[in-house]
Amino acid sequence: MNAATRAGAAPELLAELKHAHAIIKAMLNAMTIQQKSKVHEQLDKAGVSGEGMTRANERLAVIEAADAQAGAVPASASSPATNARLLDIEAQAVDIGAQGQDIEILLQALFEKLDDIDGGGALALAAINCFATCAARNASLMREAAADIVALVREGGAA
Numbered sequence: 001m002n003a004a005t006r007a008g009a010a011p012e013l014l015a016e017l018k019h020a021h022a023i024i025k026a027m028l029n030a031m032t033i034q035q036k037s038k039v040h041e042q043l044d045k046a047g048v049s050g051e052g053m054t055r056a057n058e059r060l061a062v063i064e065a066a067d068a069q070a071g072a073v074p075a076s077a078s079s080p081a082t083n084a085r086l087l088d089i090e091a092q093a094v095d096i097g098a099q100g101q102d103i104e105i106l107l108q109a110l111f112e113k114l115d116d117i118d119g120g121g122a123l124a125l126a127a128i129n130c131f132a133t134c135a136a137r138n139a140s141l142m143r144e145a146a147a148d149i150v151a152l153v154r155e156g157g158a159a
Helices: 003-030 033-046 056-070 080-116 122-155
Strands: none
Touching: 003 056, 003 080, 056 080, 080 122
């Protein structure tokens, strides 16, 4: 592979590495202590643990070095602490979006069950439907806001 080919792949590789970093953070935020402990044991046995079980420090150092080399990091986001914070924000936004999607799935199932109920308690059913509709809208707004946050972080605009 020549230098031009490697240079063309570098931005894609860096983007994937950043995505992997955000995914790992989101997964860690969703895991219980017992799950984290089990994963840590497996990674230790495999010999891939670094300073921390997910090699976050090593991965972040590679991301920062690649960003610096590419000149892709805005001046306001050039410190290691800021970069780590942006990745944490992105991971949290991804998690919020996933939670919003789960809420929408549950509410859709509720709507389907409400449609199957006949006659009795029409006022109660109308109230439940109204509350569920509002909750569905809120979940949708949550997901949109999370997507906006992720876009801002990826652009460096949150810094």
